[in-house]
Amino acid sequence: MKKKADxxxxxxxxxxxxxxxxxxxxxxxxxxxxKIIYINTAVPLEKFLNNEExxxxxxxxxxxxxxxxxxxxxxxxxxEDLKEIADLVMKxxxxxxLTMELTSKIVSDIKKENTxxxx
Numbered sequence: 001m002k003k004k005a006d007x008x009x010x011x012x013x014x015x016x017x018x019x020x021x022x023x024x025x026x027x028x029x030x031x032x033x034x035k036i037i038y039i040n041t042a043v044p045l046e047k048f049l050n051n052e053e054x055x056x057x058x059x060x061x062x063x064x065x066x067x068x069x070x071x072x073x074x075x076x077x078x079x080e081d082l083k084e085i086a087d088l089v090m091k092x093x094x095x096x097x098l099t100m101e102l103t104s105k106i107v108s109d110i111k112k113e114n115t116x117x118x119x
């Protein structure tokens with residue numbers, strides 16, 4: 001017989017900020033043994049667009065949204081773990097055309113945003 005978990009954590013990804021403006025927003029549910037976490041994926045993207053420093057966790061979340069090898073390499077910098085993630089993201093995107101299509105739009109929007117701020 002399986003033992004029931006003593007504690008349960010539910011992690012959700014949110015790109016709207018609906019559940020808080022912080023990168024990680026934690027909530028308790030009605031069940032005292034359950035915690036709900038919302039990761040606001042808009043935070044690292046906004047910081048990236050504003051050339052603000054990102055934590056390693058923020059970089060990882062940001063990298064999940066980008067399929068441009070140069071941008072991924074720029075985000076990874078000299079960090080070997082992040083370089084490995086960049087390679088995995090590109091490999092996965094090549095294997096899944098829908099992912100490539102969706103994330104390419106994000107990259108396109110980032111490049112447009114960067115171009116408009118440089119003018």
